[in-house]
Amino acid sequence: MKRFTYVRAASIDQAIESLSVHADAKLLAGGTNLIDLMKYDVSTPTTIIDINDLPLREINETADGGLRVGALVTNSEVAIHPFVARHYPLLASAIFAGASAQLRNAATVGGNLMQRTRCPYFYDVLTPCNKRAPGSGCPARTGLNRNHAILGASQLCVATHPSDMCVALAAIGATIIVQGPNGVRSIPLADFHRLPGDSPEKDTTLVDDEIILDIFLPPVLEHHRYSYLKIRDRLSYAFAIVSAAVLLTINDEAAVSLAHIALGGVAHKPWRNTAAEALLIGRPASRVNFDQFASMLLSGSVALSENDFKIDLAHRTVVRALEQAASRTPQSQFDKRVH
Amino acid sequence: MDQEQTVTGKSILRVDGPQKVRGEAKYAAEYNIPDLLHAYVVTASIAKGRILSIDLAAARRFPGVVEVLSHKNRPWFWPVSFLYKDAAGPPGKPFVPLDDDRVYFSGQPVALVIAENYEAARDAAALVKVTYKAEQHTTDLAASTAFKPRKRRIGVAPVPHPTGDADLAFAVAPLKIESTYTTSPENHHPMELFATTVKWGKIVTVYDKTQSPKSVELFLKVAFRLIGRKVRVVSTYVGGAFGLGLRPQQSVFLAVMAAKALERSVRLVLPRDHMFALGYRANAVQTVSLAADEQGRLQAVRHRAVAATSQFEDAQDPMLLFSASLYRCNNIKLTYELAKLDTVSPCDMRAPGAATGMFALESAMDELAYVLDMDPLALRLTNYTERDQSENRPFSSKALRECYALGSERFGWHKRSRAPRSMREDKELIGWGMATGAWEAAMSPAPARAKVMVRSDGKFEVTSSITDIGTGTYTILSQIAADTLETTMDRVVIRLGDSALPFNPIQGGSWTAATSGAAVQSACRKLKSTIRSRAKHTGVLGRGQGAELLSASALIDLLKLQRGRKLSATATMFSFPFGKKFSSATHAAVFAEVRVDEELSVVRVTRIVCAVAAGRILNPNTARSQIIGATVMGIGKALHEDAAYDHNLGRCMAHGFADYHIPTNADVYDIDVVFVDETDAEVSPLGVKGVGEIGVVAVAPAIANAIFHATGERMRHLPITIDRLARAGSR
C-alpha cells in the first residue's frame, strides 16, 4: 500500500474542492473495494477523502412517485427499505444476489456504482493490464478469460463490470445525480458506465472531481413483473458469470406491454438493447418470443478463447428470467435452486 | 474399569474447544515479543530465468525499514542442498529461498523486507525493483514431456508391478472402456496463514505453523548451523494444514534467516496470495482402461498417470495405490510418470495421490457399469476382493462390503433408475452416483514417543511433540490417557506441539491416532506399574492395589514419601512395515445426489451419504467432523477448486478466496456420516486406522458419476465448472 493523506470532508463542496486540489485523490465510502485495491497497490491514491460525514444517507420518495437514494446509503439499507421492497423488488433482489451480508452492510450505493472490474490481471500488479497500467497490454485476451466480456469489448480490454445492483438499475432506468465544480448534473445509468474502447482505464463518464450525490429511480410501474437471475461459479458469494434483470408488464390480452431487460457479467457495463425490447412489445409473453429477443439482445457477441459458453448461457439465462418474471415467480435469492 | 466409565470410543467434546472459542489458543503469528520485527516477502513475477538486478535502495529508505535481504546480502547458510532434505521431501534439490539469482517459479521469494511494523515491511516491499532475464517456461502439463521418476520418494509405496497381461486381456475383452481424466491443480488453504514468530536469544524459540516441530527444529539447526544455541520449535495450535505443513515451509526459513542476520526477534506472516506458491496438489492426466466379461468381472485394469512436478524435485504421491488392490483382477498394468513444470514442487494434500487417482478409477468403473448396463454398486460388489492381490496377502480387516450396504440403504440407492436423465423434478435433472474410497491405514514409519508424569497436585501430565492440526489430537490422546490411567479426563493435562517434548514424527498420513495414541497408552501403562512398585516400596499399599492407588490423594502422598523423586514414564512406539502378514486400509462408500438445472447447468449437491470403515473410532464426534470437513473439501474438488494458470505468463492467477473458490455454506446441503464397526487387532495396538484422509477420496468421483446420471454428460475434468458442463451439454 502506498502512503496517503487522509482528509475527512465536512461538506459536499469541501469534498469537491479537495478532489480538485489533490491530484490522485479518491473518495472513501464503505471502503470494501477501494481499500482492497489499495492493499494490492492497484489503486495508489495520494489522498483519501472520507465522505462518510456527508448528508447522503437518506432515502426519499419524490413527488412524482419515484425514489431518491443517497450515495452513502448502504446496499443492505436499500434492499430492506419497505418502499424499495414493495415497489422496486428487482433492485432489492439484485442487491441480495451480491457479495455477502457483511459486505452489503458496509458497501454503499455510490461505491457499488464505482466498483472496479474483477479481472484477475487487473488485481495483480506483477502482470500487464491496460486498465491498470495503460499501454502495458491485455493478457486476458490470450490468457484466462472464461469470465470476460462477450459484448462491447475492445482490442485493449475485455473486462466486465461486476455489479449486480447496477444491472437492476439499468433495467429500472435509474439516473445518477452528480456534482462537480460546475454544479449538479444527472447522468442516465445507461451512459454512466462506458465501454472500454481506446481508454479502458476509464470505467465511467464521471469526471475526476465529481461526486455522486444520489440515484433517482423513476416512478414505480404498476403491477409489474420482475426477476433477477444470477448464474455463478458456486451457489453464493461469487460474482456473476451472467445475470439478467427483467422488468415486465403484461396487459389483459396477455401481450407484453413493457420490457426492460439488462444483462450483467457480459460487458464493461450492464447491457441493454432497447431496439430488441421494442420488438417484444405487443407480442405474447411466450418462449418463442423470449428466444427471439435473447438472440437479438446477444447479437454481435464475440467469444474469446475460453468464454464461448457464455453466449449460449446468457441466452438461456435471459429466457429463464423472462419466464420467471412472466409467471410471477421471480428468482429467490435465498433458496439457491433456480426454478 | 468397566465399559460404562471409559471415555475412549465416546463422543467427547474437544478439550481445547474452550480455549479456542475464548481466543486463548495462541497460533504462530500471535506470540508477542518485545521489539519484534516484521517481515514481508517480495515475490518473482516470472516463471523461469535469472535475476539481473535487484534495487533495494528505495525500500531501505522507507521509514521503519530495518533491512532488506536478497540472494546478494543474505546471511550465510549451507550451500549444500542435501542438507535441506526433510522427512517428507521427494528426490531432488529442495527449494531454498534467496539461495541464488535463479527463478524457478512465479511467486518465488526474491527478497525479504524487515521493518519495525508489518505495514512498513509490506509497503516497502512494493518498492523493491527487480529486473529479470526471462527464459522459456512451461506451466502447461499437456505441453510437458512425461518421464519415469528415476528415484522413488521415501515413504511412498512403489507402483505395483504388472500382473498377467493387461494389454492382451484388454484387446480381446468383449466389453471395455478407455478414458482420459484430467484435474486442475489445487491449493491447500487452511484457515490459518503460514506464519512464524522467531524469538531470538541464547535459546531460539520458533513459533511455527507446521505439522512437525521436530523436523523443523532439525532442519533449522542444520541449515543455519546454529551452534551453541538451542532451537525450540513450538506449534501448540495449528489452524489446519492438510499436508502443506509437512515440510519446513518458506516462512520458517525466511523468518529464521532474518532473525539470524539481525540477531533480533522476527515475525513473518505470509498473506493469502503468497500461499499459492508454497505447494499444490499435483494436477494430472490419467488414462484408465477397464475391460470386463459379460458378468461384469474385471478382465483388465490399466491405469496410466502423468502428474505434475517442479523442475527441481520429483514430487511423487500414491496416485495408483488402489488401482491394483481395490478390485479383483488378474491383469493389471500401472504406469506412473511425472512431467516437469516451472512451478513450486507439488506437495501432499489430504489423501495425496489417492484423491486424484481414485477420481479416474471410480469414474472409469462407472463408465464400465454403463457399458455393461449394470448397476454401478453391483459392479463393485461383483469385483469385491477379500485379499490384497497386489501384495498377495489378506487385509487385517475390510468392512467395505458393510459400507456399501449401510451407505446404500441410508441413501435409498435401490430406488435409483439406472438410465441417465431418467430422474427429474421440475427443471432439474436428478442424478445419483456412488464411488469407493480407500486410504492406507498405517502406523507412522518413524517412532513416536510419549511421556506421562504425576504432577504435585496429583494430576497426570501427558506430553508429546505431536501437533494437533485441528483434528482433535488433544482430545483423543487425553481420552486414551484417562482410560489407561483409570481416571477421569479432568485429571489429565496434556501438552503437545513442542519440539522440546518427546519425539514424534510428522503429523500426516492419518497415522497420528494409531501411532502417537499407542505411545501414550504404553507410557500410561508403564507409569501404572511404576506407581505400583513404588507404592510397594514406600508402603502406601495399605490403600489397596487398584484404582485407589491412582487417586490424586494417594499419588500426592506417594510423591511426598518419595522426597522429590519424580513419578513418570516414557514409551516409544515402533512400527515395522517389513514382513507384514496383512495389508491395511480404511474404506468408504460415498453416495451423492446432485440436481442440475437442465438448461443452465447449475449443479447442486443436495445429499451425500458417507459410510466409513476405519477400525476403532476413538471419538465419534471428532471423527465425524473429520469426515464432514473432508466431504466439503471433496465438493470443492469436484466443483470449485481450480488454481488456474496463465500459461503465457507461467503464473497462477488465483490470489485469494475471491478467485480460488471453495464451497460456501450454500453449496453444502445434507452430509450423513456413518461409521461401520470394524475390529482390527493387527493394524495398530489401539485397533485404530485413522480418519484424516479417507473422507475426501470418493466424494469427487461420486459427484461426477451423479452428474453423469443426471445429465448423460461424462465429465472427465475436475473441477466440473459451469463452463465445462455447459459446453458438454451443447455439443
Ligand SMILES: Cc1cc2nc3c(=O)[nH]c(=O)nc-3n(C[C@H](O)[C@H](O)[C@H](O)COP(=O)(O)OP(=O)(O)OC[C@H]3O[C@@H](n4cnc5c(N)ncnc54)[C@H](O)[C@@H]3O)c2cc1C
Ligand atoms: C469479497 C467481495 C465479494 C463481492 N461480491 C459482489 C457481488 O457478488 N456483486 C456485487 O455487485 N458486488 C460485489 N462486491 C463488490 C461490492 O459491491 C463493492 O465493493 C461495494 O459496492 C463498493 O462500495 P463501497 O461503498 O465499499 O465503495 P468504496 O470501496 O468506498 O469505493 C469504491 C469506489 O467508489 C468511489 N466512490 C464511492 N462513493 C462515491 C461517491 N459518492 N461519488 C463518487 N465516487 C465514489 C470510491 O472513490 C472508489 O473508487 C464484492 C466485494 C467483495 C470484497
Ligand code: SF4
Ligand atoms: S481485460 Fe481489461 S482489466 Fe483485464 S487484463 Fe485486459 S485490460 Fe486489464
